[in-house]
Amino acid sequence: MTVRLPVASLAPVTSPVASLAPVTSPVASLAPVTSPVAPRPILRAGPTTVELTDDPHDVAEIQRLRYRVFADEPGFADTIGDADTHLDADRFDEFCEHLVVRHVDDGIIGCARLLPPARAVAAGGWYTSTEFEVAELDGIRSATVEMGRAVVASAHRQGSTTALMWAALLQYLDEADCRYLVGCVSVPIDGPGPRGATLRGVRDELRDHHQAPWQVYPHARAMVDGRVLDDIEPPDKAPMPGLLRGYLRMGARVCGEPAVDDVFDVGDFVTVLDRERGNRRYLERLQAAVTRLAVDGHR
Template structure:
């Protein structure tokens, strides 16, 4: 695999419509292990994560969000063709790279059980982020289409990863209240079938109270990324883990291509070719 290659190009602008025929940004999706690209991704992640509630200033002291897994990952980058800037990213850790890295990042937060039968064909995805100026359905659709294409390229069938829910969306929120509501909703409708399960090494405990001791609000606020996972048919495994450095609760998600919502997958593939979003993402 080359160090940098275009996985999904930006849609072409028709000559009879240019320069006024195309409205809005044009995005391409690049698969890269190039060192300069990785550093740009780390800087983007830091810029975005540090603006989130609860983010610890001790992370990324050099202005980059980096860890030991980055060097083993393939990085999916969304590039704004107007200026060449990277505005979104994901990282992918295939099975052979996970072995070289000493395991998956998810395994640093959870003890995974019941996954033995699929781990040899499982890619871990994580560290997803999109610049606030580009948080539209087109970018998320492009990223998801890229993940599906990556699975095809590497001949893997499953994706696994952590999805984060802020402990507080705003300073006035009761810490952990929305996490409790999200957990209850996920376990009711989207829980992994046995024997798959994830056991957090550090359960969510805030001010001495676990999630069962925190009252849930009437309205559940589901992060957009998590909503996208669920539309595709992803399942949630077990209880969330608490990450105090980022001020979030992490849920383990797993999705099998064969078990996914095939109709929605096709809509994503179609949307990616035009950099437009499926209607429900808008």
């Protein structure tokens, strides 16, 4: 499992982004971490700042936020994270740069971990590879950032937080000189109707309308309680999770069948956003806003 964003979180930007003021210092090197460094601001809007960090204190706060969001989110398993420490952590955290939205009063209110090419090599590959055979993506690895474990605190799931995160992600891709954003998007197995019905319905919709030119293959065939998806009756209209809906509106594509993550009790789909073949109107509008602000300074 990689991207774990609740339904209301990283949807397409609907609020104006003109209030996003980039911090004047450039994003620092994206080379693999050799020692912790201070947080590096990217964008600022009012009481919130988007930063890149691998500071151990920040990473611990990120892991607490992820645990809290996952534990409270309907449809996710109760076994997520460490119940003693209240942390959601794995070995990939130490290799990633962590994108955080920091509120002046509330601390870190949103986060996503980012694994650009050099760091992916240091980590021994993508997290996505732990669930899928991804050989067809080998040709784009050197131009790809993997995003994962993206969450926003429930009290801050409004358009401004979403806008900051998406704008910062685009700027990060620019600084990393990367064209693609890859990651897994989760669909809870529990939901309206029988277990797995929503996953089956979403799978059918993606297969019919949003297939990528690349195919990945789950290490194990997706099964829910011993049944393959084709044996589960789909709903008339499957509810599409917010992050997945947002990716599709931006022009992202899905690379084949899902994998079932038994720890999170979700089905994961691999998505690839190609900045050169996505929803150009949306992406260019967001990029233009960030570029304009970089010239004009704080608004």
